[in-house]
Amino acid sequence: MTDIAITEARNHLETIVDTAHREREPVFLTRRGIRVAAVIDSAELERLREAAEELEDIRAVDLAWEEMEQTGQTPIPWEDVKRDLGLT
Incomplete structure:
Protein backbone atom coordinates (compact mmCIF):
# COMPACT_ATOMS: atom_id res chain seq x y z
CA MET A 1 0.00 0.00 0.00
CA ASP A 41 -9.48 0.94 -8.98
CA SER A 42 -13.11 1.37 -10.03
CA ALA A 43 -13.57 -2.39 -10.60
CA GLU A 44 -12.28 -3.04 -7.08
CA LEU A 45 -14.70 -0.46 -5.68
CA GLU A 46 -17.59 -2.16 -7.47
CA ARG A 47 -16.51 -5.55 -6.13
CA LEU A 48 -16.35 -4.14 -2.60
CA ARG A 49 -19.79 -2.53 -2.95
CA GLU A 50 -21.31 -5.80 -4.17
CA ALA A 51 -19.68 -7.69 -1.31
CA ALA A 52 -21.05 -5.16 1.19
CA GLU A 53 -24.55 -5.56 -0.26
CA GLU A 54 -24.25 -9.35 0.02
CA LEU A 55 -23.21 -9.03 3.66
CA GLU A 56 -26.14 -6.70 4.37
CA ASP A 57 -28.52 -9.24 2.82
CA ILE A 58 -27.03 -12.07 4.88
CA ARG A 59 -27.34 -9.99 8.05
CA ALA A 60 -30.99 -9.17 7.22
CA VAL A 61 -31.77 -12.88 6.83
CA ASP A 62 -30.01 -13.65 10.10
CA LEU A 63 -32.03 -10.96 11.88
CA ALA A 64 -35.27 -12.27 10.36
CA TRP A 65 -34.50 -15.80 11.56
CA GLU A 66 -33.67 -14.47 15.04
CA GLU A 67 -36.94 -12.54 15.13
CA MET A 68 -38.92 -15.62 14.06
CA GLU A 69 -37.26 -17.69 16.78
CA GLN A 70 -38.02 -15.05 19.41
CA THR A 71 -41.66 -14.66 18.38
CA GLY A 72 -42.28 -18.35 17.69
CA GLN A 73 -43.31 -17.66 14.10
CA THR A 74 -42.70 -20.15 11.33
CA PRO A 75 -41.62 -19.29 7.80
CA ILE A 76 -44.18 -19.31 5.00
CA PRO A 77 -43.43 -22.11 2.55
CA TRP A 78 -42.15 -20.87 -0.82
CA GLU A 79 -44.86 -22.79 -2.66
CA ASP A 80 -47.50 -20.86 -0.69
CA VAL A 81 -45.85 -17.55 -1.53
CA LYS A 82 -45.73 -18.39 -5.25
CA ARG A 83 -49.38 -19.47 -5.19
CA ASP A 84 -50.47 -16.30 -3.37
CA LEU A 85 -48.61 -14.17 -5.92
CA GLY A 86 -50.10 -16.08 -8.83
CA LEU A 87 -46.75 -17.46 -9.94
CA THR A 88 -47.85 -21.09 -10.16
Whole structure:
Protein backbone atom coordinates (compact mmCIF):
# COMPACT_ATOMS: atom_id res chain seq x y z
CA MET A 1 0.00 0.00 0.00
CA THR A 2 1.16 3.46 -0.84
CA ASP A 3 0.74 6.61 1.19
CA ILE A 4 1.17 10.06 -0.34
CA ALA A 5 0.56 13.51 1.06
CA ILE A 6 -2.32 15.39 -0.55
CA THR A 7 -0.03 18.30 -1.35
CA GLU A 8 2.26 15.95 -3.27
CA ALA A 9 -0.63 14.04 -4.83
CA ARG A 10 -1.83 17.16 -6.63
CA ASN A 11 1.24 17.00 -8.87
CA HIS A 12 1.09 13.23 -9.45
CA LEU A 13 -2.59 12.44 -9.96
CA GLU A 14 -2.10 10.53 -13.21
CA THR A 15 0.59 8.33 -11.65
CA ILE A 16 -1.55 7.71 -8.57
CA VAL A 17 -4.54 6.65 -10.67
CA ASP A 18 -2.34 4.40 -12.82
CA THR A 19 -0.84 2.78 -9.72
CA ALA A 20 -4.24 2.13 -8.14
CA HIS A 21 -5.58 0.68 -11.38
CA ARG A 22 -2.57 -1.40 -12.39
CA GLU A 23 -1.66 -2.81 -8.99
CA ARG A 24 -5.25 -3.12 -7.69
CA GLU A 25 -4.00 -1.64 -4.44
CA PRO A 26 -5.29 1.57 -2.88
CA VAL A 27 -3.15 4.68 -2.78
CA PHE A 28 -3.85 6.45 0.50
CA LEU A 29 -3.90 10.23 0.59
CA THR A 30 -2.61 11.73 3.83
CA ARG A 31 -2.92 15.04 5.59
CA ARG A 32 -0.36 15.71 8.31
CA GLY A 33 0.58 12.01 8.18
CA ILE A 34 -2.98 10.76 8.72
CA ARG A 35 -4.82 8.79 6.03
CA VAL A 36 -7.88 10.78 4.98
CA ALA A 37 -8.85 9.28 1.60
CA ALA A 38 -7.92 6.59 -0.89
CA VAL A 39 -7.74 6.20 -4.64
CA ILE A 40 -8.78 2.71 -5.71
CA ASP A 41 -9.48 0.94 -8.98
CA SER A 42 -13.11 1.37 -10.03
CA ALA A 43 -13.57 -2.39 -10.60
CA GLU A 44 -12.28 -3.04 -7.08
CA LEU A 45 -14.70 -0.46 -5.68
CA GLU A 46 -17.59 -2.16 -7.47
CA ARG A 47 -16.51 -5.55 -6.13
CA LEU A 48 -16.35 -4.14 -2.60
CA ARG A 49 -19.79 -2.53 -2.95
CA GLU A 50 -21.31 -5.80 -4.17
CA ALA A 51 -19.68 -7.69 -1.31
CA ALA A 52 -21.05 -5.16 1.19
CA GLU A 53 -24.55 -5.56 -0.26
CA GLU A 54 -24.25 -9.35 0.02
CA LEU A 55 -23.21 -9.03 3.66
CA GLU A 56 -26.14 -6.70 4.37
CA ASP A 57 -28.52 -9.24 2.82
CA ILE A 58 -27.03 -12.07 4.88
CA ARG A 59 -27.34 -9.99 8.05
CA ALA A 60 -30.99 -9.17 7.22
CA VAL A 61 -31.77 -12.88 6.83
CA ASP A 62 -30.01 -13.65 10.10
CA LEU A 63 -32.03 -10.96 11.88
CA ALA A 64 -35.27 -12.27 10.36
CA TRP A 65 -34.50 -15.80 11.56
CA GLU A 66 -33.67 -14.47 15.04
CA GLU A 67 -36.94 -12.54 15.13
CA MET A 68 -38.92 -15.62 14.06
CA GLU A 69 -37.26 -17.69 16.78
CA GLN A 70 -38.02 -15.05 19.41
CA THR A 71 -41.66 -14.66 18.38
CA GLY A 72 -42.28 -18.35 17.69
CA GLN A 73 -43.31 -17.66 14.10
CA THR A 74 -42.70 -20.15 11.33
CA PRO A 75 -41.62 -19.29 7.80
CA ILE A 76 -44.18 -19.31 5.00
CA PRO A 77 -43.43 -22.11 2.55
CA TRP A 78 -42.15 -20.87 -0.82
CA GLU A 79 -44.86 -22.79 -2.66
CA ASP A 80 -47.50 -20.86 -0.69
CA VAL A 81 -45.85 -17.55 -1.53
CA LYS A 82 -45.73 -18.39 -5.25
CA ARG A 83 -49.38 -19.47 -5.19
CA ASP A 84 -50.47 -16.30 -3.37
CA LEU A 85 -48.61 -14.17 -5.92
CA GLY A 86 -50.10 -16.08 -8.83
CA LEU A 87 -46.75 -17.46 -9.94
CA THR A 88 -47.85 -21.09 -10.16
